[in-house]
Amino acid sequence: MASIFLAVGHGVSTNGNWDSGCVDGNYTEAGLMQPIVGAAIEILRQYGVDVHTDYPENDMNISACVEYANNHGLDLYVSLHCDWNQAPSGTYPIVHPNSNSGYQLAQCINASVMLRMGIGTRGILKRDDWEVTDTDMTACIFETGSIRADINTLLNASAYGQAVAYGILDYLGIAYDGNAPAPSPEPTPTPDPQPSNDNPYGFTSIFSSSYYLSYGDGPDENIRQFQRDCNFCGYWGENGPLTEDALYGSESQYACECIQRFHGLTVDGEYGIKTDIALMTEIARIQEALKCHGYDVAIDGGAGPITIAALKDFQAKNGLEADGICGDLTRAALGI
Secondary structure (H helix, E strand, O other), X not given: OOEEEEEEOOEEOOOOOEXXXXXXXXEEHHHHHHHHHHHHHHHHHHOOOEEEEOOOOOOOOHHHHHHHHHHOOOOEEEEEEEEOOOOOOOEOOEXXXXXXXXXXXXXXXXXXXXXXXXXXXXXXXXXXXXHHHOOOOEEEXXXXXXXXXXXXXXXXXXXXXXXXXHHHHHHHXXXXXXXXXXXXXXXXXXXXXXXXXXXXXXXXXXXXXXXXXXXXXXXXHHHHHHHHHHHHHOXXXXXXXXXXXXXXXXXXXXXXXXXXXXXXXXXXXXXXXXXXXXXXXXXXXXXXXXXXXXXXXXXXXXXXXXXHHHHHHHHHHOOXXXXXXXXXXXXXXXXX
């Protein structure tokens, strides 16, 4: 029997406080994801899948969910989320850069949801994120859409949950009745950008002319990742390291301006495509140097837990403060 941990995005945080996730008016991320997870569970159990979950209580933080899934040796881990109110329309699954099975799982769920819900996608993001890094099994963070642009779709919880469940069944190869299986072909992908002087690794930014970070934005998990990346590279606010709170305040704006000055970009404090590519490239060079020193890290331009742990280990072995911050001394030791 196949087994899965299906998590409701957000809920009770590590410190015991309630974390609703992103908010838009009367809608919250946790509140929207709960009934979608419930509908998915009903279908999965109907077809014999052993489902473990924090539904309906939503009383397990991310660390607890991952620890439970690992301790019980489950086959799959899927966590449902939605994106903040300024995000564009579309699903946005997140998988670990080195997980082919995670990517295939994301493809199956994405295809089913697009077919059945009529929603588009922003692609599948390969990123060293917490829930797909700390898990011992095939894992996917499934961003179901924008809390504002896709609210009518997200409110159709029963249909959305069924679509998620059918995608998981497709991945598991479990036949089901009543609905045609989702097609296996992916939507035609957007060609990857070619390497250039400004983008030597050919990275694709999640930002666009209509989606960028500016003062007052948030909460948004993309802001938290930006803050983590800034701290990793030593781009801080005026008062020290950024608080990774997913809110784009004056300290985050200041750090963004530092990145822009260093890379010769327009200094406006708005974190968009060019600034994102510049920071990703800087992190990729650090990851490439770590790889040359024998560390198994993905060169993905994001400071995830594996990259941070590798840097701390390198620092400790080279007589540096093991703080996970790639400052001048660490860069010199890495040969950057």
